[in-house]
Amino acid sequence: MSGKLGEVVRFAIVGAAATLLQYAIYYLLIQFLGTGASKADAHLWSTVAMTVGYVLSFVFNFFASTRFTFKVKANARRGAGFLFSHVVNYTLQMLTLNLFLWLGLSKQVAPIPMFCVCVPVNFILVRFFLKR
16 A cells, blocks of 8 residues: 555554554563552552553654654654654643543543544654654
8 A cells, every 4th residue: 555545554553553562561561560569559560561661662653653654764853753743642632531521421432532533633743753
């Protein structure tokens, strides 16, 4: 596949792989970190595990997005743009999630419209910073 449709499909593949990688790292780390810890410490170790998973997934996502999704060379400028787009995306996710919760959607349902808003915005931002 080539063109914009191909980019969208490759973006979805890389995004799904990055999400699975993040969760797998998180899951493996929580099996070993903080075993036998108090509830407060277990929460801390869960946060640490999720952060490690996010960071490693982010690195994978950057290289997969440059090489596979958008077929451009990785460099510091693109890396900075990619980081910026993910900071914007994370902020937008938190704002829209809380907006949908405030509007009365359940915790189980609120992420669905959040992703409907944030995934296209993230695609546009990542594409802008990686393709320019």
